[in-house]
Amino acid sequence: MPADTTPADIRSADIDGYRDQVRGFIADRGVPMPGEGVRVPRDAEQERAVRAWLRSLYEAGYLGAGWPAQWGGRPDHRPIHDLVLMEELIRADAYRPLDQTMLASHALIEFGSDAQRRELLPRIRGGEHIWCQLFSEPETGSDLASLRTRAEPDGDGFVVTGQKIWSTDAQWADMGMLVARTDPSINRHAGITAFVVPMNLPGIEVRPIREMTGLAEFCEVFLDRVRLDASHILGEVGGGWQVVTSGLASERAFVGANAVQLERMFADLVALAAGARLPDGTAAIEHEDVQAQLADALVRVEEVKLIVRDTVDRILIDNEHPSDGPVAKLAYTELNVALCERAMDLIASAASIDDSIADIADRWQHNFLWSRALTISGGASEIIRGIIGRQLLGLPRA
Numbered sequence: 001m002p003a004d005t006t007p008a009d010i011r012s013a014d015i016d017g018y019r020d021q022v023r024g025f026i027a028d029r030g031v032p033m034p035g036e037g038v039r040v041p042r043d044a045e046q047e048r049a050v051r052a053w054l055r056s057l058y059e060a061g062y063l064g065a066g067w068p069a070q071w072g073g074r075p076d077h078r079p080i081h082d083l084v085l086m087e088e089l090i091r092a093d094a095y096r097p098l099d100q101t102m103l104a105s106h107a108l109i110e111f112g113s114d115a116q117r118r119e120l121l122p123r124i125r126g127g128e129h130i131w132c133q134l135f136s137e138p139e140t141g142s143d144l145a146s147l148r149t150r151a152e153p154d155g156d157g158f159v160v161t162g163q164k165i166w167s168t169d170a171q172w173a174d175m176g177m178l179v180a181r182t183d184p185s186i187n188r189h190a191g192i193t194a195f196v197v198p199m200n201l202p203g204i205e206v207r208p209i210r211e212m213t214g215l216a217e218f219c220e221v222f223l224d225r226v227r228l229d230a231s232h233i234l235g236e237v238g239g240g241w242q243v244v245t246s247g248l249a250s251e252r253a254f255v256g257a258n259a260v261q262l263e264r265m266f267a268d269l270v271a272l273a274a275g276a277r278l279p280d281g282t283a284a285i286e287h288e289d290v291q292a293q294l295a296d297a298l299v300r301v302e303e304v305k306l307i308v309r310d311t312v313d314r315i316l317i318d319n320e321h322p323s324d325g326p327v328a329k330l331a332y333t334e335l336n337v338a339l340c341e342r343a344m345d346l347i348a349s350a351a352s353i354d355d356s357i358a359d360i361a362d363r364w365q366h367n368f369l370w371s372r373a374l375t376i377s378g379g380a381s382e383i384i385r386g387i388i389g390r391q392l393l394g395l396p397r398a
Contacts, residue, residue, distance in 0.1 A: 015080060022062060022088045029056055030094035040169060040217050047172060050095055055127030057085075063097055064125055067109060071121045079316060086257035090264065100168060104131040104177050107194070111235035111243050116196060120175070132173035134164040134197065134221055135244065143383075144179070144244065145188045149223065151180035151195070157229035158182065160195075160203075163222050166377070170206045170219035173199050178223075179240045186238075194240035195232045202226070213369045258332040259305040265339050265367075266301045268360050270294060272343055275357035276350035284346055297342060304331045323392035330384045333374040340368040 031053040041047035057063040058072065062085050067073035089096045105124055108117055123129040140146045149162025160180050170176065176197040183191035199206070203226040208216035235243045273285035273294060284290045311328045314320040343364040347353070353361045375381045389395040 015084065018081060019084050019088065022085055023092075025060060025062065026088055026092045026094050029053065030089075030092055033093055033095055040172065040215070051127035051130070053095055053127075054097060055125070057097070058125040058127075064105065067105070067121070071109065071117065072125055083257060083312065087260045090257055090260045098130065098169060100133045100173075100177070101129075101131040103133065104175065104196075107177060107234060107243050107246070108196075110246055111194070111239075112196075113231075115231065116234070120196065123174075129174045130169060130172060131175045131177060132167045132170040132199070132219075132221075134167055134170075134176045134178040134223075136164060136166045138163060138165050145192070145241070147179060147181060147192070149178075149180040150184070151182045151193060151228070153182075154227070157227060157232070158193075158195075160223045160226040160228060163220065165209075165218075165220050167206075167219045167221050168217055170199070170221050171208050171216070175199060176221070177234070179244055182237055182240075189241040190238055192240035192244075193237050194234040194243040195228055196234050197226070197228065197232060201228075211369075211373075213366055258328070259308045262301045262304060262332070262335065262339075265336070266298060268363065269297060269339060269343055269346075271357050271360050272346050272364060275354035275360070276346045277352045277354065278349060279351045281351075284350065290346070293342060297339060300335055300338065304335050307331045321392070323388050326379070326384045326387045327392070329378060330381055330388065333371075334381060336367075336374055337371045340364065340371040344368050 031049050041050050054063065061074050062081075064072050065074040065077040065081060066079070069075060086096065101124060105121065108120055112120070120129065124131075135144055135147075137147050137149060140148070147162075149160065149164065151158040151160045158180075160178070162180065164178075167173075167176070176199050178195040178197045179192050180195065181191050182193040185191070197204070203224040205222040205224070207220045207222070209218045209220060210216050211218065234240075270285070273290055274283050276284040278284055278287070285294070308328050308331070311320060311324040314324060347361055347364065379387070386397075390397060
């Protein structure tokens with residue numbers, strides 16, 4: 001049996017009790033993911049169910065527990081609680097909180113004005129507001145600082161013109177967190193400002209992007225002279241880079257949930273090998289070469305789990321290295337691609353698939369098409385390797 005790599009803090013009795021509470025709550029009230037790998041609800045009824053589910057997670061104290069008490073946080077919250085929640089949501093295949101809404105929550109708490117917090121944080125907790133990120137732009141890749149969307153001064157506010165792309169969930173988001181260039185004459189990081197943007201403002205057009213999965217989770221967002229006043233500025237004018245980087249760092253506590261996702265994927269890979277019938281009528285898993293491939297996959301899964309758990313251990317004692325997150329992200333996303341490729345090889349070699357695992361085979365085909373997106377979102381693997389080289393290995397910038 002693989003060694004138990006769960007940090008001691010997670011294995012403690014009180015955390016086990018908390019895990020049981022979370023698991024029971026999800027079993028009683030959880031809403032299944034709207035579709036394999038896709039967060040966007042299929043219709044208005046499903047959207048209402050998702051918003052109600054997120055609201056119930058906040059009301060029960062499972063989401064937003066780490067917020068300041070005046071905004072609904074819990075005094076007994078520990079960072080490990082966030083990890084437990086994400087692990088159990090993944091195990092149950094229940095709808096998970098949106099990264100972009102969590103990032104917005106952190107940014108509002110850290111940088112928002114009192115008026116912004118009073119108006120916007122309760123609406124997040126109530127499921128009234130879903131957020132999207134208006135960060136990435138065409139032709140800028142992972143280099144966010146090269147963005148070209150302009151916010152030009154106009155009275156006490158700004159007029160914004162530009163285009164954003166790969167904005168997840170923008171088609172049903174109520175609010176957007178926007179970064180735009182407010183001063184093109186100074187250092188490219190210093191000339192960026194963050195804004196909170198109601199998505200129904202005049203001049204905003206959202207166009208869903210149909211992916212090769214046949215679904216649409218990402219969107220293009222066009223901003224044509226969108227008027228923003230001073231109340232929409234998040235933080236300081238010119239301080240948008242700090243807002244963005246601080247928010248991205250706030251997601252670190254959830255990296256450990258990737259270990260659970262890998263466990264699930266490996267179990268699905270074994271099930272696929274057992275249910276894939278080769279032309280001679282035998283199951284693929286009966287053959288030594290497939291057994292060897294599964295053994296190799298298990299070794300790689302355990303390796304990445306150790307990397308992820310090591311990162312979690314340091315996060316829990318607030319002692320992580322800046323490269324920990326990039327290393328864990330790169331290891332997980334690249335292994336995810338490799339597992340999907342192995343599954344597709346099994347499907348391609350099979351003469352038939354047992355009916356009992358047809359849903360697993362369908363899930364693998366979707367995951368294969370989706371897997372490359374994970375190596376791009378949050379920083380492309382090539383960019384991540386450069387960050388690791390500089391931060392961990394001390395290599396010079398090319």
